[in-house]
Amino acid sequence: MSDFALHPRLAADTAFIVDWPLCRILLMNDQRFHWLILVPRVPDASELYDLSSDDQAAAIKEASRAGASLKAWSGAVKINIAALGNMVPQLHIHVIARKVGDAAWPAPVWSATGSSIPYPDPNAVVSELSRML
Numbered sequence: 001m002s003d004f005a006l007h008p009r010l011a012a013d014t015a016f017i018v019d020w021p022l023c024r025i026l027l028m029n030d031q032r033f034h035w036l037i038l039v040p041r042v043p044d045a046s047e048l049y050d051l052s053s054d055d056q057a058a059a060i061k062e063a064s065r066a067g068a069s070l071k072a073w074s075g076a077v078k079i080n081i082a083a084l085g086n087m088v089p090q091l092h093i094h095v096i097a098r099k100v101g102d103a104a105w106p107a108p109v110w111s112a113t114g115s116s117i118p119y120p121d122p123n124a125v126v127s128e129l130s131r132m133l
Contacts, residue, residue, distance in 0.1 A: 004041040007090040015122040017130050022058040023093070025066065025133060027126055030116035033109055034074040034097035036066050036129075045091040048083060059093065066095045066133065073132045075099070080109070 006024065014026035014037055022042075028035035040051060040059055048056055067079040076097030083093045096109055104112035119125050 003043040005043075006039060007088050007092075009088045010037060010039060010090065010092060013116075015119075015126050017126050018133060020062050020065075022055055023062045025062075027119075027122060027129060028094075028116075029118045029122050031119045032103040032112065032117055034070055034076065035109070036070055036095040038063055038066060038093040038095060040091055040093075042091070046085060046089045047091060050091065063093050063095055069129075069132045070095055070097045073097075073129065 004024075010026065013030075014028055017025040017027055017036070019025070019041070020038075023038040023040050026037040026039065028037055038059070040055060042051055042055060045051055048059065051059060063081050067081055070076065071079050074097040076099050078098040080096040080098055081093065082096075083091065085091065098105065098109075100106075103109075103114070
């Protein structure tokens with residue numbers, strides 16, 4: 001994992017929380033949604049199948065762990081987990097807490113109108129989440 005480099009778009013849109021055994025855990029800097037990004041620290045991975053079988057299993061376990069923690073922290077009614085990559089080719093997994101009445105409910109968060117609303121102090125949220133994760 002020494003050749004790992006975070007894609008510039010992910011670096012610009014998120015705040016670092018913690019590194020787990022496989023994934024870097026990031027907070028999406030948009031207070032409309034409680035939203036984590038997990039990035040496997042595997043160079044040149046763009047799809048789940050680019051990971052070894054062991055890393056695929058670890059990615060799913062880490063996404064599940066993040067989802068359970070995020071649900072407990074946020075009081076969400078549903079956790080959405082997705083790996084897209086249309087805008088950022090680096091493999092990353094979205095873990096998003098959804099609540100009835102959030103800015104996009106019940107549609108996907110990508111259909112939310114308006115611009116993201118950055119946290120006034122993302123470090124405060126990172127500190128709180130790092131205790132939960």
